[in-house]
Amino acid sequence: MNKLSIPIFGLSALLAISISHACSDYSVKEVSSGIYYHQGVHEEPSENNIGAIANVGFIIGEQCVAVIDSGGSYLEGTHLRQAIKNKTDLPVCYVINTHVHPDHIFGNAAFKGDSPTFVGHEKLPAAIAAREGFFARTFKETLGNAYTGTEFIAPSQTVSLDKPITLDLGNRILTLTAYSTSHTDHDLTVLDNKTKTLWTGDLLFMERIPVMDGSINGWIETMKKMQTMELNFLIPGHGEASSDQWQQGLEKQLHYFTLIRDEIRIIIEDLGTIDQASKQVGILEQNSWELFEHYHRRNVTASFVQLEWE
């Protein structure tokens, strides 16, 4: 081995790292025929992970493609778009957002050039309006360069409560259902009727601690309904898609919220405080979830102020 080969090897390794970081690292996995998702990492959003912390993906029909959640940054949106181009030449006709959170909608602008119809829950436009300023300010810092290009694009087609709609991608019918307040006040699920695959958005978190940004009681009710669903595959908002693990995941998430609800109710009854609840409630759950420290006390705080009104 001559002396030159070492620095050259070093340089190429460095190049390989930076390239993989930029794009080729962005992998999508086929869940069922024509349905792909990129699994988000169980981390807080950062410039390094380009905000790619949620499950995002797409469904390919015979006429066109539907994107389901667009990514946690404009940059992730462009990677997702490239992943679609790698699989098909068909155009993107729909970008469906399951709810307002940044990890699910920040990639929207990457699809503007495809002129898709943006679709969401009827309350999504209001939710975007209420959070836009805060998200823009906070995530510009959090995501750094990955944020550049991010825009807040509200849906032009919305889905009302109790009135599911269908979208046809060409011999492939999707059913979009709007939920009453659960994870947020505007959760939307997407069912591919052909393969009985359900995208839950953040109605289900696997492995990563769920975040309550809606109604604890409402979400518990929704989870109970979801338990009776007959599905071949389920893609949660976070964690691994599966045909046989999701029931267990749902059970675990339901257990978590039922447990903290029971414990918070006792503290409220005794005129205890939020501070006390966030120190005591649900502590036994701490080894069961990724990022427990980041969101558990928040869940307790948010649930507490709701349960005060029972």
Added chain:
Amino acid sequence: MLNRILTLLIISLTFFNVSAYAATPSEPLWPTLKTAYFGDKEIREAANDLLIIEAPKRAEDAAIVPITVKSLVAQTADKYIKNIHIVIDNNPEPYSANFNLSPELGLIDISTRMRVDQYTFVRAIAEMNDGSLHMVSRFVKASGGCSAPAGKDAAAALARLGKMQIRMRKPTVGKPVQAQVIVSHPNYNGLQFDQKSRLYIDAHYIKNINITYNDKPLISVDTGISVSEDPSIRFTFTPTEAGALSANVVDSEGQKFTHSKDI
């Protein structure tokens, strides 16, 4: 005093609401805020012999940050804390609440819930009956992730607007008891943008909560847009005789809500 504070509030809104859109300010705002709210009056800092302020190290939920202020010296007719001003430096409207306190409250123990947008100092400034000012403060880190200070269920909040609760442990005449007044109200802060109309949704928030016992004032708090949805005031007082604990609430649209509980 109240008028002056209101004027200053308006001034502060005009000058500082830029902080709602800027990144976390690197310049400390406090010197400017101090002048705006308290003029050239001297404020004794780190007044830990008089006051304690409790706040979480991190705002777990940006929409609901519990803040508690306690006094270490009991109120007496001769020497008492007349007001406690709460200032949250980096909030869109830093001047967040003004508690007017009765000399009959004994030891002060008051908690409320605030919105905290970003890294900030949270300050409690006690104004004594002799006019002197004493401050304690805590630094609160911003929450992470998707925790916006927006409401979680706008429809539910509006549906129960004006509902009130007075909660307390079993009270005994002559013994301090903890009580909590909660008012259901969305407390819109006026910083939310309506994409359709391209206008800001009007602020609609609770302006004053006046808590009395047998019509004698205990705590009257002037509140602003930093206060969380469904404002909550928790406090300790000593009922000296049987009677009614009442809370009268006025919001920025002049709507009035009232509730009372017999002891």
